[in-house]
Amino acid sequence: MDFWAKGSVKVVKMAVLFRLYLCGLLVCGGITIFHQQSRGFAVKQLLNPFPTQVQHMNILSVSNLSKVYKSGSRKLTVLDEVTFDIKAGEIISIVGPSGSGKTTLLGLCAGLDSGSTGSVILDGNSLEKLSEDQRAAVRNQSVGFIFQNFQLLPTLTALENVMVPLELKKRKDARQKAQELLNKVGLGDRGTHYPTQLSGGEQQRVSIARAFANEPKILFADEPTGNLDTETGEMIEKLIFDLNKEEGTTLVLVTHDLELAAKTQRIIHIKGGKIQEGENA
Numbered sequence: 001m002d003f004w005a006k007g008s009v010k011v012v013k014m015a016v017l018f019r020l021y022l023c024g025l026l027v028c029g030g031i032t033i034f035h036q037q038s039r040g041f042a043v044k045q046l047l048n049p050f051p052t053q054v055q056h057m058n059i060l061s062v063s064n065l066s067k068v069y070k071s072g073s074r075k076l077t078v079l080d081e082v083t084f085d086i087k088a089g090e091i092i093s094i095v096g097p098s099g100s101g102k103t104t105l106l107g108l109c110a111g112l113d114s115g116s117t118g119s120v121i122l123d124g125n126s127l128e129k130l131s132e133d134q135r136a137a138v139r140n141q142s143v144g145f146i147f148q149n150f151q152l153l154p155t156l157t158a159l160e161n162v163m164v165p166l167e168l169k170k171r172k173d174a175r176q177k178a179q180e181l182l183n184k185v186g187l188g189d190r191g192t193h194y195p196t197q198l199s200g201g202e203q204q205r206v207s208i209a210r211a212f213a214n215e216p217k218i219l220f221a222d223e224p225t226g227n228l229d230t231e232t233g234e235m236i237e238k239l240i241f242d243l244n245k246e247e248g249t250t251l252v253l254v255t256h257d258l259e260l261a262a263k264t265q266r267i268i269h270i271k272g273g274k275i276q277e278g279e280n281a
Protein backbone atom coordinates (compact mmCIF):
# COMPACT_ATOMS: atom_id res chain seq x y z
CA MET A 1 0.00 0.00 0.00
CA ASP A 2 1.30 3.47 -0.83
CA PHE A 3 2.35 5.14 2.41
CA TRP A 4 1.59 8.65 1.14
CA ALA A 5 -1.95 7.59 0.30
CA LYS A 6 -2.70 6.74 3.90
CA GLY A 7 -3.88 10.22 4.84
CA SER A 8 -2.52 13.39 6.30
CA VAL A 9 -2.39 12.16 9.92
CA LYS A 10 -0.10 9.33 8.93
CA VAL A 11 1.96 11.71 6.81
CA VAL A 12 2.48 14.07 9.75
CA LYS A 13 3.36 11.17 12.01
CA MET A 14 5.85 9.77 9.56
CA ALA A 15 7.34 13.22 8.93
CA VAL A 16 8.05 13.58 12.65
CA LEU A 17 9.39 10.06 12.82
CA PHE A 18 11.57 10.67 9.79
CA ARG A 19 13.10 13.64 11.53
CA LEU A 20 13.88 11.42 14.51
CA TYR A 21 15.51 8.91 12.18
CA LEU A 22 17.55 11.61 10.53
CA CYS A 23 18.70 12.78 13.96
CA GLY A 24 19.79 9.18 14.53
CA LEU A 25 21.83 9.29 11.34
CA LEU A 26 23.51 12.46 12.58
CA VAL A 27 24.41 10.75 15.84
CA CYS A 28 25.99 7.97 13.78
CA GLY A 29 28.04 10.47 11.85
CA GLY A 30 25.47 10.69 9.10
CA ILE A 31 23.60 13.53 7.51
CA THR A 32 20.05 14.23 6.46
CA ILE A 33 18.60 13.00 3.22
CA PHE A 34 17.62 16.56 2.48
CA HIS A 35 21.26 17.55 2.42
CA GLN A 36 21.92 14.68 0.08
CA GLN A 37 19.08 15.66 -2.20
CA SER A 38 20.13 19.29 -2.36
CA ARG A 39 23.71 18.34 -3.05
CA GLY A 40 22.86 15.09 -4.81
CA PHE A 41 24.38 16.00 -8.15
CA ALA A 42 27.78 16.87 -6.71
CA VAL A 43 27.70 13.82 -4.45
CA LYS A 44 26.78 11.45 -7.28
CA GLN A 45 29.61 12.79 -9.41
CA LEU A 46 32.12 12.05 -6.67
CA LEU A 47 30.84 8.57 -5.92
CA ASN A 48 32.19 5.59 -7.76
CA PRO A 49 29.64 5.00 -10.54
CA PHE A 50 30.76 1.47 -11.39
CA PRO A 51 29.51 -1.76 -9.87
CA THR A 52 31.85 -3.27 -7.30
CA GLN A 53 32.44 -6.64 -8.86
CA VAL A 54 33.30 -5.16 -12.24
CA GLN A 55 35.77 -2.52 -11.18
CA HIS A 56 37.20 -3.62 -7.87
CA MET A 57 38.49 -6.86 -6.51
CA ASN A 58 38.69 -5.20 -3.11
CA ILE A 59 35.44 -3.79 -1.81
CA LEU A 60 37.33 -2.45 1.21
CA SER A 61 40.95 -1.34 1.48
CA VAL A 62 42.23 0.00 4.77
CA SER A 63 45.73 1.52 4.78
CA ASN A 64 47.71 2.76 7.78
CA LEU A 65 44.50 3.72 9.52
CA SER A 66 44.85 5.27 12.97
CA LYS A 67 42.33 6.72 15.37
CA VAL A 68 43.48 8.90 18.22
CA TYR A 69 41.12 10.41 20.77
CA LYS A 70 42.32 13.53 22.55
CA SER A 71 41.23 14.53 26.01
CA GLY A 72 43.05 17.69 27.11
CA SER A 73 46.75 16.94 26.80
CA ARG A 74 46.12 13.17 26.87
CA LYS A 75 46.03 11.12 23.68
CA LEU A 76 44.45 7.70 23.41
CA THR A 77 45.50 5.72 20.34
CA VAL A 78 42.62 3.32 19.74
CA LEU A 79 43.73 2.16 16.27
CA ASP A 80 47.37 2.16 15.28
CA GLU A 81 48.40 1.98 11.60
CA VAL A 82 45.88 -0.69 10.63
CA THR A 83 46.16 -2.15 7.11
CA PHE A 84 44.08 -4.87 5.43
CA ASP A 85 41.94 -5.55 2.35
CA ILE A 86 38.62 -7.32 1.93
CA LYS A 87 37.54 -8.74 -1.42
CA ALA A 88 33.99 -8.45 -2.70
CA GLY A 89 31.96 -11.45 -1.55
CA GLU A 90 34.29 -12.41 1.32
CA ILE A 91 33.12 -13.27 4.83
CA ILE A 92 35.47 -11.84 7.46
CA SER A 93 35.36 -11.75 11.21
CA ILE A 94 37.17 -9.30 13.45
CA VAL A 95 38.03 -10.65 16.89
CA GLY A 96 39.96 -9.33 19.86
CA PRO A 97 39.72 -8.46 23.54
CA SER A 98 37.23 -5.94 24.88
CA GLY A 99 38.44 -2.41 24.22
CA SER A 100 40.87 -3.47 21.47
CA GLY A 101 39.21 -1.17 18.89
CA LYS A 102 36.89 -3.53 16.98
CA THR A 103 33.77 -1.34 17.05
CA THR A 104 35.85 1.74 16.29
CA LEU A 105 37.38 -0.01 13.28
CA LEU A 106 33.97 -1.16 12.01
CA GLY A 107 32.60 2.39 12.26
CA LEU A 108 35.56 3.82 10.32
CA CYS A 109 35.27 1.13 7.62
CA ALA A 110 31.54 1.85 7.22
CA GLY A 111 32.09 5.61 7.03
CA LEU A 112 30.22 6.32 10.27
CA ASP A 113 33.28 8.14 11.60
CA SER A 114 36.59 9.29 10.16
CA GLY A 115 40.11 8.22 11.11
CA SER A 116 42.88 10.49 12.39
CA THR A 117 45.33 9.38 9.69
CA GLY A 118 45.40 6.76 6.96
CA SER A 119 42.84 5.81 4.36
CA VAL A 120 39.71 3.72 3.85
CA ILE A 121 38.59 2.94 0.31
CA LEU A 122 35.04 1.57 0.43
CA ASP A 123 33.50 0.37 -2.83
CA GLY A 124 35.94 2.54 -4.79
CA ASN A 125 35.39 5.66 -2.67
CA SER A 126 38.22 7.19 -0.61
CA LEU A 127 36.25 8.02 2.51
CA GLU A 128 38.77 10.48 3.94
CA LYS A 129 38.36 12.66 0.85
CA LEU A 130 34.59 12.86 1.24
CA SER A 131 32.42 15.25 3.22
CA GLU A 132 29.87 13.97 5.76
CA ASP A 133 27.19 14.24 3.07
CA GLN A 134 29.19 12.26 0.58
CA ARG A 135 30.06 9.57 3.14
CA ALA A 136 26.37 9.23 3.95
CA ALA A 137 25.63 8.82 0.25
CA VAL A 138 28.22 6.02 0.04
CA ARG A 139 26.57 4.36 3.03
CA ASN A 140 23.13 4.60 1.44
CA GLN A 141 24.51 3.19 -1.78
CA SER A 142 26.65 0.33 -0.50
CA VAL A 143 26.45 -0.36 3.23
CA GLY A 144 24.27 -2.21 5.71
CA PHE A 145 25.07 -1.93 9.42
CA ILE A 146 23.85 -4.06 12.30
CA PHE A 147 24.56 -2.28 15.56
CA GLN A 148 25.47 -4.00 18.81
CA ASN A 149 22.54 -2.31 20.57
CA PHE A 150 20.12 -2.53 17.61
CA GLN A 151 19.48 1.26 17.36
CA LEU A 152 15.83 0.85 16.42
CA LEU A 153 13.75 4.01 16.53
CA PRO A 154 11.58 3.64 19.62
CA THR A 155 8.64 5.63 18.24
CA LEU A 156 8.33 3.50 15.11
CA THR A 157 6.79 0.06 14.85
CA ALA A 158 8.90 -2.87 13.66
CA LEU A 159 7.46 -2.50 10.16
CA GLU A 160 8.06 1.27 10.09
CA ASN A 161 11.66 0.79 11.27
CA VAL A 162 12.31 -1.52 8.33
CA MET A 163 10.51 0.88 5.98
CA VAL A 164 12.80 3.81 6.83
CA PRO A 165 15.71 3.01 4.47
CA LEU A 166 13.22 2.06 1.76
CA GLU A 167 11.37 5.37 2.15
CA LEU A 168 14.69 7.20 2.00
CA LYS A 169 15.29 5.51 -1.34
CA LYS A 170 11.75 6.52 -2.38
CA ARG A 171 10.70 2.93 -2.93
CA LYS A 172 6.99 2.91 -3.78
CA ASP A 173 6.72 -0.66 -2.52
CA ALA A 174 8.37 0.21 0.82
CA ARG A 175 5.60 -1.23 2.99
CA GLN A 176 5.30 -4.45 1.01
CA LYS A 177 9.09 -4.94 0.84
CA ALA A 178 9.43 -4.24 4.59
CA GLN A 179 6.72 -6.80 5.31
CA GLU A 180 8.57 -9.36 3.15
CA LEU A 181 11.77 -8.70 5.08
CA LEU A 182 9.97 -9.10 8.41
CA ASN A 183 8.55 -12.39 7.12
CA LYS A 184 12.07 -13.46 6.18
CA VAL A 185 13.39 -12.90 9.72
CA GLY A 186 10.37 -14.71 11.18
CA LEU A 187 8.59 -11.61 12.48
CA GLY A 188 5.80 -11.26 9.95
CA ASP A 189 3.25 -11.07 12.76
CA ARG A 190 5.15 -8.48 14.82
CA GLY A 191 5.00 -5.56 12.37
CA THR A 192 2.81 -3.42 14.61
CA HIS A 193 4.96 -3.95 17.71
CA TYR A 194 7.14 -1.12 18.99
CA PRO A 195 10.73 -1.99 19.99
CA THR A 196 9.81 -2.05 23.70
CA GLN A 197 7.21 -4.69 22.84
CA LEU A 198 9.87 -6.96 21.31
CA SER A 199 12.43 -9.24 22.95
CA GLY A 200 16.16 -8.56 22.45
CA GLY A 201 16.43 -11.29 19.82
CA GLU A 202 13.36 -9.94 18.01
CA GLN A 203 14.79 -6.41 18.03
CA GLN A 204 18.01 -7.79 16.60
CA ARG A 205 16.05 -9.50 13.83
CA VAL A 206 14.23 -6.24 13.02
CA SER A 207 17.59 -4.46 12.83
CA ILE A 208 18.80 -7.19 10.45
CA ALA A 209 15.70 -6.77 8.27
CA ARG A 210 16.40 -3.01 8.21
CA ALA A 211 20.04 -3.61 7.24
CA PHE A 212 18.94 -5.99 4.46
CA ALA A 213 16.41 -3.44 3.16
CA ASN A 214 19.29 -1.38 1.81
CA GLU A 215 20.35 -4.32 -0.39
CA PRO A 216 23.92 -3.62 0.72
CA LYS A 217 27.05 -4.68 -1.13
CA ILE A 218 28.79 -4.95 2.22
CA LEU A 219 27.22 -5.70 5.57
CA PHE A 220 28.97 -4.69 8.79
CA ALA A 221 27.63 -6.42 11.88
CA ASP A 222 28.79 -5.58 15.40
CA GLU A 223 28.25 -8.59 17.67
CA PRO A 224 25.21 -9.77 15.70
CA THR A 225 24.68 -12.79 17.96
CA GLY A 226 25.86 -11.24 21.22
CA ASN A 227 23.51 -11.59 24.21
CA LEU A 228 21.19 -13.96 22.35
CA ASP A 229 20.26 -17.52 23.25
CA THR A 230 21.84 -20.24 21.14
CA GLU A 231 18.77 -20.90 19.00
CA THR A 232 18.14 -17.25 18.15
CA GLY A 233 21.86 -16.69 17.60
CA GLU A 234 21.98 -19.57 15.12
CA MET A 235 18.93 -18.21 13.30
CA ILE A 236 20.53 -14.79 12.96
CA GLU A 237 23.81 -16.35 11.88
CA LYS A 238 21.96 -18.27 9.12
CA LEU A 239 20.15 -15.14 7.93
CA ILE A 240 23.43 -13.27 7.57
CA PHE A 241 25.31 -16.11 5.88
CA ASP A 242 22.36 -16.69 3.51
CA LEU A 243 22.63 -13.05 2.42
CA ASN A 244 26.19 -13.79 1.33
CA LYS A 245 25.15 -17.00 -0.46
CA GLU A 246 22.10 -15.55 -2.20
CA GLU A 247 23.25 -12.00 -2.97
CA GLY A 248 27.05 -12.26 -2.79
CA THR A 249 27.05 -9.63 -0.05
CA THR A 250 30.41 -9.11 1.64
CA LEU A 251 30.17 -9.72 5.39
CA VAL A 252 32.34 -8.13 8.07
CA LEU A 253 31.44 -9.43 11.51
CA VAL A 254 32.80 -8.22 14.84
CA THR A 255 32.37 -11.00 17.35
CA HIS A 256 33.54 -12.49 20.64
CA ASP A 257 32.00 -15.78 19.52
CA LEU A 258 34.96 -17.84 18.34
CA GLU A 259 32.65 -20.55 16.95
CA LEU A 260 31.02 -17.96 14.71
CA ALA A 261 34.44 -16.55 13.75
CA ALA A 262 35.65 -20.03 12.80
CA LYS A 263 32.83 -20.26 10.24
CA THR A 264 34.10 -17.19 8.38
CA GLN A 265 36.68 -17.35 5.60
CA ARG A 266 39.21 -15.15 7.34
CA ILE A 267 39.76 -13.87 10.86
CA ILE A 268 41.32 -10.50 11.54
CA HIS A 269 42.78 -10.38 15.03
CA ILE A 270 43.06 -7.02 16.72
CA LYS A 271 44.86 -6.27 19.95
CA GLY A 272 45.70 -2.91 21.43
CA GLY A 273 44.58 -1.22 18.22
CA LYS A 274 46.97 -3.24 16.06
CA ILE A 275 46.00 -5.87 13.53
CA GLN A 276 47.39 -9.32 13.17
CA GLU A 277 45.69 -11.09 10.28
CA GLY A 278 45.61 -14.87 9.98
CA GLU A 279 43.95 -17.14 7.50
CA ASN A 280 41.14 -19.19 8.92
CA ALA A 281 41.96 -22.89 8.84
Ligand SMILES: Nc1ncnc2c1ncn2[C@@H]1O[C@H](COP(=O)(O)OP(=O)(O)OP(=O)(O)O)[C@@H](O)[C@H]1O
Pocket residue numbers: 069076078096097098099100101102103104105
Ligand atom coordinates in the same frame (compact mmCIF):
# COMPACT_ATOMS: atom_id res chain seq x y z
N1 LIG B 1 34.51 8.63 21.57
C1 LIG B 1 35.51 8.10 22.28
N2 LIG B 1 36.35 8.87 23.01
C2 LIG B 1 37.38 8.35 23.69
N3 LIG B 1 37.65 7.03 23.73
C3 LIG B 1 36.85 6.20 23.03
C4 LIG B 1 35.75 6.68 22.28
N4 LIG B 1 35.14 5.62 21.68
C5 LIG B 1 35.83 4.52 22.07
N5 LIG B 1 36.85 4.88 22.88
C6 LIG B 1 37.83 3.96 23.48
O1 LIG B 1 38.38 3.22 22.43
C7 LIG B 1 38.72 1.92 22.89
C8 LIG B 1 38.18 0.91 21.88
O2 LIG B 1 36.76 0.91 21.93
P1 LIG B 1 35.92 -0.08 21.01
O3 LIG B 1 34.48 0.13 21.34
O4 LIG B 1 36.33 0.11 19.61
O5 LIG B 1 36.43 -1.48 21.53
P2 LIG B 1 35.89 -2.95 21.21
O6 LIG B 1 37.08 -3.76 20.85
O7 LIG B 1 34.77 -2.89 20.25
O8 LIG B 1 35.36 -3.39 22.64
P3 LIG B 1 34.16 -4.39 23.04
O9 LIG B 1 34.57 -5.76 22.58
O10 LIG B 1 34.13 -4.28 24.53
O11 LIG B 1 32.90 -3.90 22.41
C9 LIG B 1 38.12 1.76 24.27
O12 LIG B 1 39.18 1.86 25.20
C10 LIG B 1 37.19 2.93 24.40
O13 LIG B 1 37.14 3.41 25.71
